[in-house]
Amino acid sequence: MNSALRHFWTINLTLMVALMLxxxxxxxxxxxxxxxxxxxxxxxxxxxxxxxxxxxxxFTFGVLLDIAMGTLLGQHALGICIIxxxxxxxxxxxxxxxxxxxxxxxxxxxxxxxxxxxxIYGITKRAPENLWLYFxxxxxxxxxxxxxxxxxxDIQGRFLPAHR
Amino acid sequence: MQSLFQQxxxxxxxxxxxMITCITLMTIDHRQQTLNxxxxxxxxxxxxxxxxxxxxxxxxxxxxxxxxxxxRALLTENEQLRTENLQLQTQQLKxxxxxxxxxxxxxxxxxxxxxxxxxxxxxxxxxxxxFYKQQIIINKGEYHGVYLGQAVIDASGVMGQIIEVNRxxxxxxxxxxxxxxxxLQSNRSGTRTIAQGKGNPNxxxxxxxxxxxxxxxxxxxxxxxxxxxxxxxxPVALVANVVxxxxxxxxxxxxxxxxxxxxxxxxxxxxxxxxxxx
Numbered sequence: 001m002n003s004a005l006r007h008f009w010t011i012n013l014t015l016m017v018a019l020m021l022x023x024x025x026x027x028x029x030x031x032x033x034x035x036x037x038x039x040x041x042x043x044x045x046x047x048x049x050x051x052x053x054x055x056x057x058x059f060t061f062g063v064l065l066d067i068a069m070g071t072l073l074g075q076h077a078l079g080i081c082i083i084x085x086x087x088x089x090x091x092x093x094x095x096x097x098x099x100x101x102x103x104x105x106x107x108x109x110x111x112x113x114x115x116x117x118x119x120i121y122g123i124t125k126r127a128p129e130n131l132w133l134y135f136x137x138x139x140x141x142x143x144x145x146x147x148x149x150x151x152x153x154d155i156q157g158r159f160l161p162a163h164r
Numbered sequence: 165m166q167s168l169f170q171q172x173x174x175x176x177x178x179x180x181x182x183m184i185t186c187i188t189l190m191t192i193d194h195r196q197q198t199l200n201x202x203x204x205x206x207x208x209x210x211x212x213x214x215x216x217x218x219x220x221x222x223x224x225x226x227x228x229x230x231x232x233x234x235x236r237a238l239l240t241e242n243e244q245l246r247t248e249n250l251q252l253q254t255q256q257l258k259x260x261x262x263x264x265x266x267x268x269x270x271x272x273x274x275x276x277x278x279x280x281x282x283x284x285x286x287x288x289x290x291x292x293x294x295f296y297k298q299q300i301i302i303n304k305g306e307y308h309g310v311y312l313g314q315a316v317i318d319a320s321g322v323m324g325q326i327i328e329v330n331r332x333x334x335x336x337x338x339x340x341x342x343x344x345x346x347x348l349q350s351n352r353s354g355t356r357t358i359a360q361g362k363g364n365p366n367x368x369x370x371x372x373x374x375x376x377x378x379x380x381x382x383x384x385x386x387x388x389x390x391x392x393x394x395x396x397x398x399p400v401a402l403v404a405n406v407v408x409x410x411x412x413x414x415x416x417x418x419x420x421x422x423x424x425x426x427x428x429x430x431x432x433x434x435x436x437x438x439x440x441x442x
Contacts, residue, residue: 016214020214020217020218023211023214023215023218023290024218025218025219025222025290028426055175055178055179055182059185059186062186063206064210067206067207067210067211068211068214070297070299070328072189072193072194073189073190073193073199074185074186074188074189074190075186075190077182077186077189078182078186081179081182081183081186082179082183085175085176085179088175089176120190
């Protein structure tokens, strides 16, 4: 298999798995604590293989997430594309940061997305009641980032060895 | 360096294009229904299979716990069900004669009689959708004759209505969603009102009830059938709280849905005014 095709399949399959993790049924009390798997996976690929992933992939998966979650078409796509842009633009810098600091940047990026969503919810008249719970996914995602990073690096190392 | 710089410029440009596309999509989606066909197409052929795969472990566990249930537990359950069945049958006996009597009386009054309703059992695939939207996905779709706006009930009351139909699955908005309202009637006094959801599966607001209302906590509210969307006479909620607000136009009344909105695994789809098929 040539390199470009290999990249395409690896990235799209990991993003598919991340989408499935997002759909995985959780009990009601655990629902607000669900990490943003898809966004985390996109962040990782934007950071480590900025040439192989772009706004097009982010947009496609964002729309899929919108359909799966029943949100407005384009809502997640917009948030994910803005995050992808931040990480594509600064990938050289962020890659050098220690993992904990990366986690903080991931959280800030996710908070930007959630604040944008809050704005959209405000316009469409569906405001969340509990803001603490609303911002919980960002915090959980930050805590999970070192683990996600390690797993994704392993996947990259195994399936795309040329780019280590 | 030159190529890197150029790539960054085009990246920003592409982001702007994507942002404009997204905002346009959102606006169209919010204001019109034109994108629903795309949504249901992708939903049927990409998202539904994913949801199906993802819920396999949960369903397998359910299945396993059922097949591993001890004989004793099964016997007890069997006994319980038999008793319940007997009770229900006794009630049914009475119901048959009542129904006939009702039909006779309606004939006397020359009013159109109830044709009856057709139902279909559907299984809830996921409830874990957007946290701020009270919505469930069920495993029956266009293929089974499900239509937009169809009423969804469970064993103890009205659950919601269908808002999206795909080929083999559909989404139902629960009555507790903040954007959902349905016309009700008190079973005891006949007071008509509208129940609005508030995002909490255990509470509904009953709107526009005057301060001199006869409603009492514990009153059963049933669908009135006004508006033609929900079939009449299905239980919806029990009045929980009536607060008279002197000086204001209306009393503040809340009710608890009788359906188990956050627990039901199986739901019934209702086709009103169709003779039931045996």
